[in-house]
Amino acid sequence: MNPLIHELFQKYRFLKQEVNHTLKEFNLFASQWSVLYCIQKHNEMTLTQIWKYLNVEAPTITRTVNRLAELGWIEISSGKDRREKIVKLSEHALQQFPVINEAMKEFEERVLNGLSKEEELLLFELLQKVK
Amino acid sequence: MNPLIHELFQKYRFLKQEVNHTLKEFNLFASQWSVLYCIQKHNEMTLTQIWKYLNVEAPTITRTVNRLAELGWIEISSGKDRREKIVKLSEHALQQFPVINEAMKEFEERVLNGLSKEEELLLFELLQKVK
DNA sequence: AACATATATTTAGTTAGCTAAGTAATTTGG
DNA sequence: CCAAATTACTTAGCTAACTAAATATATGTT
Numbered sequence: 001m002n003p004l005i006h007e008l009f010q011k012y013r014f015l016k017q018e019v020n021h022t023l024k025e026f027n028l029f030a031s032q033w034s035v036l037y038c039i040q041k042h043n044e045m046t047l048t049q050i051w052k053y054l055n056v057e058a059p060t061i062t063r064t065v066n067r068l069a070e071l072g073w074i075e076i077s078s079g080k081d082r083r084e085k086i087v088k089l090s091e092h093a094l095q096q097f098p099v100i101n102e103a104m105k106e107f108e109e110r111v112l113n114g115l116s117k118e119e120e121l122l123l124f125e126l127l128q129k130v131k
Numbered sequence: 132m133n134p135l136i137h138e139l140f141q142k143y144r145f146l147k148q149e150v151n152h153t154l155k156e157f158n159l160f161a162s163q164w165s166v167l168y169c170i171q172k173h174n175e176m177t178l179t180q181i182w183k184y185l186n187v188e189a190p191t192i193t194r195t196v197n198r199l200a201e202l203g204w205i206e207i208s209s210g211k212d213r214r215e216k217i218v219k220l221s222e223h224a225l226q227q228f229p230v231i232n233e234a235m236k237e238f239e240e241r242v243l244n245g246l247s248k249e250e251e252l253l254l255f256e257l258l259q260k261v262k
Numbered sequence: 263a264a265c266a267t268a269t270a271t272t273t274a275g276t277t278a279g280c281t282a283a284g285t286a287a288t289t290t291g292g
Numbered sequence: 293c294c295a296a297a298t299t300a301c302t303t304a305g306c307t308a309a310c311t312a313a314a315t316a317t318a319t320g321t322t
Contacts, residue, residue: 012143114260126254129245
Protein backbone atom coordinates (compact mmCIF):
# COMPACT_ATOMS: atom_id res chain seq x y z
CA MET A 1 0.00 0.00 0.00
CA ASN A 2 1.21 3.47 -0.92
CA PRO A 3 2.82 4.98 2.21
CA LEU A 4 0.90 8.24 1.76
CA ILE A 5 -2.47 6.50 1.84
CA HIS A 6 -1.29 4.30 4.69
CA GLU A 7 -0.27 7.41 6.66
CA LEU A 8 -3.63 9.08 6.00
CA PHE A 9 -5.46 6.00 7.29
CA GLN A 10 -3.28 5.91 10.41
CA LYS A 11 -3.84 9.58 11.15
CA TYR A 12 -7.57 9.14 10.68
CA ARG A 13 -7.67 6.38 13.30
CA PHE A 14 -5.49 8.37 15.66
CA LEU A 15 -7.56 11.56 15.30
CA LYS A 16 -10.88 9.77 15.62
CA GLN A 17 -9.71 8.19 18.85
CA GLU A 18 -8.50 11.53 20.17
CA VAL A 19 -11.83 13.14 19.31
CA ASN A 20 -13.63 10.33 21.12
CA HIS A 21 -11.48 10.83 24.20
CA THR A 22 -12.10 14.57 24.12
CA LEU A 23 -15.85 14.06 23.85
CA LYS A 24 -16.08 11.29 26.41
CA GLU A 25 -16.77 13.67 29.32
CA PHE A 26 -19.81 14.95 27.42
CA ASN A 27 -21.03 11.43 26.61
CA LEU A 28 -20.67 12.02 22.90
CA PHE A 29 -18.88 10.21 20.07
CA ALA A 30 -17.00 11.76 17.16
CA SER A 31 -19.69 11.10 14.59
CA GLN A 32 -22.42 12.39 16.91
CA TRP A 33 -20.50 15.60 17.34
CA SER A 34 -20.08 15.95 13.55
CA VAL A 35 -23.85 15.82 13.22
CA LEU A 36 -24.51 18.24 16.10
CA TYR A 37 -21.91 20.61 14.73
CA CYS A 38 -23.36 20.81 11.27
CA ILE A 39 -26.93 21.17 12.58
CA GLN A 40 -25.79 24.04 14.78
CA LYS A 41 -24.04 25.66 11.84
CA HIS A 42 -27.16 25.47 9.66
CA ASN A 43 -29.69 26.07 12.44
CA GLU A 44 -31.94 23.29 11.18
CA MET A 45 -31.52 20.57 8.56
CA THR A 46 -33.26 17.62 6.94
CA LEU A 47 -31.60 14.20 7.14
CA THR A 48 -30.73 14.39 3.45
CA GLN A 49 -29.02 17.74 3.91
CA ILE A 50 -26.96 16.26 6.74
CA TRP A 51 -25.70 13.17 4.92
CA LYS A 52 -24.96 15.11 1.76
CA TYR A 53 -23.04 17.70 3.78
CA LEU A 54 -21.04 15.12 5.73
CA ASN A 55 -20.50 12.87 2.71
CA VAL A 56 -21.79 9.71 4.32
CA GLU A 57 -24.71 7.44 3.39
CA ALA A 58 -28.26 8.02 4.55
CA PRO A 59 -28.56 5.02 6.92
CA THR A 60 -25.57 6.24 8.92
CA ILE A 61 -27.36 9.53 9.58
CA THR A 62 -30.72 7.90 10.35
CA ARG A 63 -29.11 5.99 13.18
CA THR A 64 -26.95 8.78 14.56
CA VAL A 65 -29.86 11.24 14.52
CA ASN A 66 -32.16 8.77 16.27
CA ARG A 67 -29.55 8.14 18.93
CA LEU A 68 -28.99 11.88 19.43
CA ALA A 69 -32.75 12.38 19.80
CA GLU A 70 -32.93 9.56 22.37
CA LEU A 71 -30.12 11.22 24.29
CA GLY A 72 -31.92 14.56 24.23
CA TRP A 73 -29.44 16.47 22.08
CA ILE A 74 -31.76 17.17 19.17
CA GLU A 75 -35.44 17.49 18.30
CA ILE A 76 -37.00 15.96 15.23
CA SER A 77 -40.04 17.42 13.52
CA SER A 78 -41.62 16.98 10.09
CA GLY A 79 -41.69 19.64 7.40
CA LYS A 80 -44.52 20.22 4.97
CA ASP A 81 -43.29 17.28 2.88
CA ARG A 82 -44.34 14.33 5.02
CA ARG A 83 -41.39 12.24 3.84
CA GLU A 84 -38.73 14.49 5.24
CA LYS A 85 -37.63 15.06 8.82
CA ILE A 86 -36.33 18.34 10.13
CA VAL A 87 -33.78 18.28 12.90
CA LYS A 88 -32.61 21.02 15.27
CA LEU A 89 -30.63 21.30 18.49
CA SER A 90 -32.48 20.92 21.81
CA GLU A 91 -32.28 23.55 24.56
CA HIS A 92 -29.82 21.32 26.39
CA ALA A 93 -27.59 21.07 23.33
CA LEU A 94 -27.69 24.83 22.74
CA GLN A 95 -26.56 25.37 26.31
CA GLN A 96 -23.78 22.77 26.23
CA PHE A 97 -22.56 23.62 22.75
CA PRO A 98 -20.05 26.39 23.61
CA VAL A 99 -18.38 24.26 26.31
CA ILE A 100 -17.97 21.26 24.05
CA ASN A 101 -16.82 23.45 21.18
CA GLU A 102 -14.13 24.90 23.42
CA ALA A 103 -12.87 21.43 24.38
CA MET A 104 -12.76 20.50 20.71
CA LYS A 105 -10.84 23.64 19.81
CA GLU A 106 -8.26 22.81 22.47
CA PHE A 107 -7.91 19.31 21.06
CA GLU A 108 -7.53 20.65 17.51
CA GLU A 109 -4.86 23.12 18.55
CA ARG A 110 -3.03 20.37 20.38
CA VAL A 111 -2.89 17.91 17.48
CA LEU A 112 -2.08 20.64 14.94
CA ASN A 113 0.56 22.14 17.19
CA GLY A 114 3.39 20.87 15.00
CA LEU A 115 2.18 22.82 11.98
CA SER A 116 2.35 26.53 11.25
CA LYS A 117 -0.75 28.27 9.90
CA GLU A 118 0.79 28.15 6.42
CA GLU A 119 1.46 24.43 6.72
CA GLU A 120 -2.12 23.84 7.89
CA LEU A 121 -3.44 25.60 4.82
CA LEU A 122 -1.01 23.74 2.59
CA LEU A 123 -2.01 20.38 4.08
CA PHE A 124 -5.66 21.26 3.55
CA GLU A 125 -5.06 22.15 -0.09
CA LEU A 126 -2.98 19.05 -0.76
CA LEU A 127 -5.67 16.84 0.80
CA GLN A 128 -8.22 18.40 -1.52
CA LYS A 129 -6.14 17.29 -4.48
CA VAL A 130 -6.61 13.65 -3.52
CA LYS A 131 -9.58 12.33 -5.51
CA MET B 132 -14.86 21.20 13.56
CA ASN B 133 -11.56 22.40 12.12
CA PRO B 134 -11.88 22.25 8.31
CA LEU B 135 -8.52 20.49 8.02
CA ILE B 136 -9.58 17.64 10.28
CA HIS B 137 -12.97 17.53 8.60
CA GLU B 138 -11.26 17.24 5.20
CA LEU B 139 -8.98 14.46 6.45
CA PHE B 140 -12.00 12.50 7.72
CA GLN B 141 -13.81 12.99 4.41
CA LYS B 142 -10.79 11.82 2.39
CA TYR B 143 -10.40 8.80 4.63
CA ARG B 144 -13.99 7.72 3.98
CA PHE B 145 -13.61 8.38 0.27
CA LEU B 146 -10.34 6.47 -0.03
CA LYS B 147 -11.52 3.54 2.04
CA GLN B 148 -14.55 3.20 -0.18
CA GLU B 149 -12.41 3.38 -3.32
CA VAL B 150 -10.10 0.69 -1.95
CA ASN B 151 -13.11 -1.49 -1.20
CA HIS B 152 -14.42 -1.04 -4.75
CA THR B 153 -11.02 -1.88 -6.17
CA LEU B 154 -10.78 -5.04 -4.08
CA LYS B 155 -14.39 -6.14 -4.62
CA GLU B 156 -13.56 -8.30 -7.66
CA PHE B 157 -11.13 -10.24 -5.48
CA ASN B 158 -13.67 -10.61 -2.64
CA LEU B 159 -11.47 -8.69 -0.26
CA PHE B 160 -11.95 -5.64 1.95
CA ALA B 161 -9.49 -2.83 2.58
CA SER B 162 -8.45 -3.97 6.03
CA GLN B 163 -8.09 -7.57 4.89
CA TRP B 164 -5.74 -6.40 2.15
CA SER B 165 -3.69 -4.39 4.67
CA VAL B 166 -3.14 -7.57 6.63
CA LEU B 167 -2.32 -9.70 3.56
CA TYR B 168 0.04 -6.99 2.32
CA CYS B 169 2.05 -6.78 5.48
CA ILE B 170 2.23 -10.56 5.86
CA GLN B 171 3.54 -10.83 2.30
CA LYS B 172 6.10 -8.13 2.98
CA HIS B 173 7.41 -9.90 6.09
CA ASN B 174 6.96 -13.45 4.77
CA GLU B 175 5.44 -14.60 8.04
CA MET B 176 4.29 -12.81 11.17
CA THR B 177 2.77 -13.34 14.59
CA LEU B 178 -0.52 -11.61 15.41
CA THR B 179 1.27 -9.20 17.72
CA GLN B 180 3.71 -8.23 14.98
CA ILE B 181 0.77 -7.52 12.67
CA TRP B 182 -1.23 -5.27 15.00
CA LYS B 183 1.88 -3.41 16.12
CA TYR B 184 2.90 -2.86 12.52
CA LEU B 185 -0.55 -1.70 11.41
CA ASN B 186 -1.13 0.35 14.56
CA VAL B 187 -4.47 -1.18 15.47
CA GLU B 188 -5.55 -3.10 18.55
CA ALA B 189 -5.08 -6.84 18.95
CA PRO B 190 -8.76 -7.92 18.79
CA THR B 191 -9.13 -6.28 15.37
CA ILE B 192 -6.36 -8.48 14.01
CA THR B 193 -7.64 -11.63 15.70
CA ARG B 194 -10.90 -11.23 13.84
CA THR B 195 -9.47 -10.25 10.46
CA VAL B 196 -6.88 -13.03 10.53
CA ASN B 197 -9.52 -15.64 11.41
CA ARG B 198 -11.72 -14.41 8.56
CA LEU B 199 -8.79 -14.51 6.12
CA ALA B 200 -8.00 -18.07 7.21
CA GLU B 201 -11.65 -19.09 6.70
CA LEU B 202 -11.52 -17.58 3.22
CA GLY B 203 -8.34 -19.50 2.42
CA TRP B 204 -6.00 -16.53 2.05
CA ILE B 205 -3.69 -17.40 4.92
CA GLU B 206 -2.46 -20.32 7.00
CA ILE B 207 -2.12 -20.21 10.74
CA SER B 208 0.40 -22.31 12.64
CA SER B 209 1.90 -22.16 16.10
CA GLY B 210 5.47 -21.23 16.89
CA LYS B 211 7.63 -22.66 19.67
CA ASP B 212 6.01 -20.28 22.14
CA ARG B 213 2.64 -21.95 22.60
CA ARG B 214 0.89 -18.60 23.15
CA GLU B 215 1.73 -17.14 19.79
CA LYS B 216 0.32 -17.85 16.33
CA ILE B 217 2.31 -17.58 13.15
CA VAL B 218 0.57 -16.53 10.00
CA LYS B 219 1.65 -16.80 6.35
CA LEU B 220 0.06 -16.49 2.91
CA SER B 221 -1.59 -19.57 1.39
CA GLU B 222 -0.64 -20.86 -2.07
CA HIS B 223 -3.79 -19.26 -3.44
CA ALA B 224 -2.85 -15.89 -1.95
CA LEU B 225 0.70 -16.10 -3.26
CA GLN B 226 -0.65 -16.71 -6.76
CA GLN B 227 -3.24 -13.93 -6.64
CA PHE B 228 -1.03 -11.40 -4.93
CA PRO B 229 0.65 -9.81 -7.99
CA VAL B 230 -2.70 -9.31 -9.76
CA ILE B 231 -4.33 -7.64 -6.76
CA ASN B 232 -1.25 -5.56 -6.12
CA GLU B 233 -1.38 -4.30 -9.69
CA ALA B 234 -5.04 -3.28 -9.31
CA MET B 235 -4.17 -1.45 -6.10
CA LYS B 236 -1.28 0.37 -7.74
CA GLU B 237 -3.60 1.56 -10.51
CA PHE B 238 -6.07 2.82 -7.92
CA GLU B 239 -3.33 4.65 -6.01
CA GLU B 240 -2.03 6.32 -9.13
CA ARG B 241 -5.56 7.37 -10.07
CA VAL B 242 -6.43 9.03 -6.76
CA LEU B 243 -3.00 10.67 -6.45
CA ASN B 244 -3.06 11.82 -10.06
CA GLY B 245 -3.67 15.45 -9.04
CA LEU B 246 -0.40 15.62 -7.10
CA SER B 247 3.18 15.83 -8.33
CA LYS B 248 5.79 13.57 -6.72
CA GLU B 249 6.99 16.57 -4.69
CA GLU B 250 3.48 17.32 -3.50
CA GLU B 251 2.98 13.67 -2.54
CA LEU B 252 6.10 13.79 -0.41
CA LEU B 253 5.07 17.13 1.09
CA LEU B 254 1.60 15.81 1.94
CA PHE B 255 3.17 12.77 3.56
CA GLU B 256 5.50 14.92 5.66
CA LEU B 257 2.74 17.32 6.70
CA LEU B 258 0.52 14.41 7.74
CA GLN B 259 3.32 13.11 9.91
CA LYS B 260 3.36 16.42 11.77
CA VAL B 261 -0.22 15.84 12.94
CA LYS B 262 -0.04 14.29 16.39
C1' DA C 263 -57.20 8.51 -12.56
C1' DA C 264 -53.61 5.17 -12.88
C1' DC C 265 -49.15 3.92 -13.20
C1' DA C 266 -44.32 4.75 -13.23
C1' DT C 267 -40.61 7.16 -11.38
C1' DA C 268 -38.25 9.82 -8.04
C1' DT C 269 -37.18 11.16 -3.30
C1' DA C 270 -36.69 10.62 1.84
C1' DT C 271 -36.01 7.65 5.23
C1' DT C 272 -35.65 3.03 7.34
C1' DT C 273 -34.32 -1.87 8.00
C1' DA C 274 -31.18 -5.62 7.78
C1' DG C 275 -26.77 -7.32 7.44
C1' DT C 276 -21.70 -6.82 6.76
C1' DT C 277 -16.82 -5.14 7.91
C1' DA C 278 -13.85 -2.86 11.08
C1' DG C 279 -12.38 -0.02 14.61
C1' DC C 280 -12.44 0.52 19.81
C1' DT C 281 -12.51 -0.84 25.12
C1' DA C 282 -12.99 -3.99 28.92
C1' DA C 283 -12.39 -8.20 30.66
C1' DG C 284 -11.01 -12.97 30.26
C1' DT C 285 -7.88 -17.38 29.43
C1' DA C 286 -3.64 -19.63 28.85
C1' DA C 287 1.26 -19.74 28.61
C1' DT C 288 5.62 -17.77 29.82
C1' DT C 289 8.85 -15.04 32.53
C1' DT C 290 10.53 -13.07 36.68
C1' DG C 291 11.62 -12.03 41.55
C1' DG C 292 11.79 -13.17 46.26
C1' DC D 293 10.44 -23.07 43.29
C1' DC D 294 6.32 -20.86 43.23
C1' DA D 295 3.42 -16.66 43.31
C1' DA D 296 2.99 -12.53 40.76
C1' DA D 297 3.44 -10.13 36.65
C1' DT D 298 3.58 -10.03 31.80
C1' DT D 299 2.53 -11.50 27.17
C1' DA D 300 -0.38 -13.42 23.37
C1' DC D 301 -4.54 -13.99 22.02
C1' DT D 302 -9.81 -14.22 22.48
C1' DT D 303 -14.63 -12.90 23.58
C1' DA D 304 -18.22 -9.67 24.05
C1' DG D 305 -20.25 -5.45 23.28
C1' DC D 306 -20.15 -0.85 21.59
C1' DT D 307 -19.83 2.88 17.55
C1' DA D 308 -19.57 3.77 12.72
C1' DA D 309 -19.12 3.12 8.12
C1' DC D 310 -20.93 0.55 4.02
C1' DT D 311 -24.49 -1.91 0.58
C1' DA D 312 -28.91 -3.69 -0.78
C1' DA D 313 -33.50 -3.62 -0.43
C1' DA D 314 -37.97 -2.01 1.65
C1' DT D 315 -41.44 1.56 2.73
C1' DA D 316 -43.87 5.75 2.26
C1' DT D 317 -44.78 9.91 0.11
C1' DA D 318 -44.57 13.07 -3.85
C1' DT D 319 -44.42 14.09 -8.69
C1' DG D 320 -44.96 13.42 -13.56
C1' DT D 321 -46.94 11.25 -17.79
C1' DT D 322 -50.23 9.30 -20.52
